[in-house]
Amino acid sequence: MTETIKTTCTLDCQDACGVEAEVENGRVVRLRGAEDHPYTEGFLCIRLNRYLDRLYSPERVTSPLQKTKGGWRGISWDDAIDLAAGKFRAAVDEYGPAAILYFASSGSFGISNRYNVRLFNRLGGPTVASGSLCLSAGVAGMVQSLGQSVSPAPSEMMNSRMIVLWGRNPAAYSIHMVPLIRKARERGAEIVLIDPVRSESAKLCGRHYAPRPGGDGYLALAVCKYLLEEGKADREFLENAAANAAAIERMCHRFSWEELSAGCGLSVETLREIATLFGVNHPAAVCMGRGPQHYRQGAETTRLILAACAVSGNLGVKGGGYNYNSDFWGPFDRSLNGGEFATSHRTAPKATIGEAILSLKDPHIRAAYIHGGNPVTQCPNSRKVARAIRSIDFVTVVDSFMTDTAECADLFLPSAMFLETRDVRPAGWNPYVGPVMPAVPPPEGVRPDWEIVGLLARKLGIEDPHLGQPVEEFLQASLAPIEKHGLDPARAINEVFRNPGCPRVPFEDGVFATPSGKFEFLEEWEPDENPEVDERYPLRLLSLKYQRYQSSQVPESKQKEAETTVWLHPETATRFGLGEGVSGRLHSPSGECEVRFALDEGLRRDVCLARSGGWLKKGHGVNVLTADVLTSSGECSGYYETRVCPVARA
Ligand code: SF4
Numbered sequence: 001m002t003e004t005i006k007t008t009c010t011l012d013c014q015d016a017c018g019v020e021a022e023v024e025n026g027r028v029v030r031l032r033g034a035e036d037h038p039y040t041e042g043f044l045c046i047r048l049n050r051y052l053d054r055l056y057s058p059e060r061v062t063s064p065l066q067k068t069k070g071g072w073r074g075i076s077w078d079d080a081i082d083l084a085a086g087k088f089r090a091a092v093d094e095y096g097p098a099a100i101l102y103f104a105s106s107g108s109f110g111i112s113n114r115y116n117v118r119l120f121n122r123l124g125g126p127t128v129a130s131g132s133l134c135l136s137a138g139v140a141g142m143v144q145s146l147g148q149s150v151s152p153a154p155s156e157m158m159n160s161r162m163i164v165l166w167g168r169n170p171a172a173y174s175i176h177m178v179p180l181i182r183k184a185r186e187r188g189a190e191i192v193l194i195d196p197v198r199s200e201s202a203k204l205c206g207r208h209y210a211p212r213p214g215g216d217g218y219l220a221l222a223v224c225k226y227l228l229e230e231g232k233a234d235r236e237f238l239e240n241a242a243a244n245a246a247a248i249e250r251m252c253h254r255f256s257w258e259e260l261s262a263g264c265g266l267s268v269e270t271l272r273e274i275a276t277l278f279g280v281n282h283p284a285a286v287c288m289g290r291g292p293q294h295y296r297q298g299a300e301t302t303r304l305i306l307a308a309c310a311v312s313g314n315l316g317v318k319g320g321g322y323n324y325n326s327d328f329w330g331p332f333d334r335s336l337n338g339g340e341f342a343t344s345h346r347t348a349p350k351a352t353i354g355e356a357i358l359s360l361k362d363p364h365i366r367a368a369y370i371h372g373g374n375p376v377t378q379c380p381n382s383r384k385v386a387r388a389i390r391s392i393d394f395v396t397v398v399d400s401f402m403t404d405t406a407e408c409a410d411l412f413l414p415s416a417m418f419l420e421t422r423d424v425r426p427a428g429w430n431p432y433v434g435p436v437m438p439a440v441p442p443p444e445g446v447r448p449d450w451e452i453v454g455l456l457a458r459k460l461g462i463e464d465p466h467l468g469q470p471v472e473e474f475l476q477a478s479l480a481p482i483e484k485h486g487l488d489p490a491r492a493i494n495e496v497f498r499n500p501g502c503p504r505v506p507f508e509d510g511v512f513a514t515p516s517g518k519f520e521f522l523e524e525w526e527p528d529e530n531p532e533v534d535e536r537y538p539l540r541l542l543s544l545k546y547q548r549y550q551s552s553q554v555p556e557s558k559q560k561e562a563e564t565t566v567w568l569h570p571e572t573a574t575r576f577g578l579g580e581g582v583s584g585r586l587h588s589p590s591g592e593c594e595v596r597f598a599l600d601e602g603l604r605r606d607v608c609l610a611r612s613g614g615w616l617k618k619g620h621g622v623n624v625l626t627a628d629v630l631t632s633s634g635e636c637s638g639y640y641e642t643r644v645c646p647v648a649r650a
Helices: 051-055 077-095 111-115 117-122 136-146 154-159 175-186 200-204 216-229 235-240 245-254 257-264 268-280 298-311 350-359 382-390 449-459 471-478 480-485 570-575
Strands: 002-008 018-024 027-033 065-068 071-074 100-104 127-130 162-166 190-194 207-209 284-288 347-349 367-371 394-399 411-414 423-426 432-436 539-545 564-568 583-587 592-599 607-612 643-648
Touching (some): 027 051, 077 100, 077 367, 077 394, 077 411, 100 117, 111 117, 111 423, 111 471, 117 449, 127 350, 136 298, 154 175, 175 190, 175 200, 190 268, 216 245, 216 257, 216 298, 235 245, 235 298, 350 382, 423 471, 449 471
Parallel strands (some): 127 347, 162 284, 539 607, 564 592
Antiparallel strands (some): 065 411, 539 643, 564 607
16 A cells, blocks of 8 residues: 655755655655645656655665774664763763864754754753855855745745856756746746856857856946946935945946956956846846855855945845845754753854864864764865864764764764654745655664764653654744744644745845844955966866755765766866876865866866765765855855866776
8 A cells, every 4th residue: 555645855955855755665655746735746857756766775784883903883873872872972061062072963954953052051060063165155244135045935936037156056956947937037037157167057048158256246346336336226215225325336436357367267348237137127036145245245145246236226025136045943942952061062163074173172072963964075174174073082973884984973863854754844045945854764773863962861860851752843933933923833843834934025125134233234345355366276167966865964875986976077087198088187275086077168267176975985085175164244164165177097
C-alpha cells in the first residue's frame, strides 16, 4: 500500500518547497512537488529529486562512533551521551562555559535546530560560531539602509517592467523564480543579468553585463550618478523618504565616470546603457545573489545597490524592490534560545573560524559541539579549519555522514535526516512557512537533533521545559508570536501559512525600520581594493555551489572524479599554457589543490571558476584555496577575495 505524506523541504535553500513523499513498505519511494503549495506549485529541483540516494546511502552512519587510537568504534547511545555530557561538564567546570565552541549551520533549515544552543546557554553560554558563510553581509547592508531584511512578495515581479538578476542564478538555485521571470518577459519586461559569469540564467535574459568581480559597487554608483545628472532620479523619494540624500549626491560627484568605469571593468558607454535601463524601465525589481556581498566590502556594496534602487524610485513600489532575503525569525520566538541564561557571550565568526579557534584565549576552546554543518569543507581556508578543530580536546559532531569535519572529531552522533523528523521551516525569500513531517522513522541507532540535545540536557542534570519536551509542543511554543496576528500555533505547525511579517510591498508607506524612519544611504565610501592585480595570483577565484547537491551534501560515491574541475576563458587558458582537459594545480596564498582545467567562453578573462562542496578527503574541496577574510559588517565570508594562479602539471 502506498501512503503519501505531505511535508516541506528542509535543504538549505530559500524556496522551502511543499513536498509529497510516497511511502511503500516503510520506505520512501518517490518525492514530488505538492501542487497546492502557494509558491512552489508542484515542482522540485534536482537536488531534492536526487535526495533518496542520500537518504538510503550505504555510506550513512547509523550508530554513535567514538574515535580511538585504532580508529572509529561503535558505542551505545547511553555511553555516547555519558561521554559527551562528561566532557562538556568538565570543560565548563575547569575553564568556564566559553571553553565550549557551539557551531551550528543550516544542514537542515528546520527551525528546531536553531534552538539547540539553548542547552549550552543553560551551561552559562558557549563561544558561538557567529555570522554566516552565505548571506549575512547582504543582510547587514539591508538592515543598515532599510532597517530590516525583508523582500517583496515574489508575485510582485508580475508588475515589474525590468527584472535585474544581479549575481543571481535562478536557473540553478532559485528555480521557482524562473516561471515568474518567463511570465514577466512575456509581458514585455526587460530581463537583465549582471554577473561576471555567464550563468545558466543568461538564457532567461535579454542582456548580460559582466562587471569585474567586486566591481558591483562602482556599477551601482554609476546608475545613481547617471540618474542624478540626467534629472531622472526620484526626487520625491530623495526628499521625503531618504534621511541623507546629500550623501549619495556627494558620492556621485566625487567619482568620475572614468573612475567608475575602471572600478567595475565596464566602459563608460556600457555604464550609461545600464543606467538608462533603470531610467526608462520603471518599476524594476532587483534580484540579488550572494556573490556581490562575498567581498570585504559586501555590506557597502549591498548599500550601493540599494542606493541605485532608491534613486531610481524602486523602493516601496509595486513591481520594484530589492529581492534578497526575508528574516526567517519573523514568526518565531527567538528568546527560546535561552540567551537569558548565558553569562558569557563570546562569539567567533564562522568565516574565520580556524583562526578564531587557534587564537582564542581565556579560555582556549576545549570542547566543541558541531551540528548541521561541515565547517572543514565549507569554511574558507579548509586546512587551517581542520587543524584548528583537531587542536580542540574533545569534539562532538552530529551528522549523518563521515564528513571532513567528522573525521576531525572525537565523537560522532548520527542524526535523523529530512523525511525522518518533525519540524517547521520558514522560506528565505517567499513568505511561506511549512510543516515538516516524518514520512518514515529514522534508522535504528539514529536520533533527531532535538532529541540528542534533550538527552544531553537530562544527563547534565538540566531541568528545562524546552529541552527534551515533545517536539510538537516546542514548535508550538516557538510560534507563539503569531498569536498576535490572529494565527493559532497549534494549527500553524501542521499547515503552510503566510508569515504575517512579510508585506507584499515592503516600505510602501515610505516608512523604513531605520532609526530615522527613512532610507539611509551609505554616508561615505572608500573602495578598499586596488583594481591592480597581484602579479603572483593574477586571477580571481569564484566558487559556485554544486547544482546537483546541496552545499557539501554530496554523496561520497559521487565524488569519485580524481580532480576538481575549474573553468577559464580560452584566452586565459592560453595565457597560462593550459587547455581543455589539462591537469594542473591552482595556487593561492592559503594553499593549493590538484585540478583539471576546462574552458568557458562566457567567463571574464580575469576569473577562474570552480564548484564548491566537494570533500577534501575525496581530493576536492576548493576551500583549501579560499581566503579567510571577514566582511566589514555582518560577519560574512569574503570568499571572493581569493586570488589564484593556475599552473599546468609539469
Ligand atoms: S532544495 Fe530548494 S528548490 Fe530544491 S526542493 Fe528543496 S526547497 Fe525546493
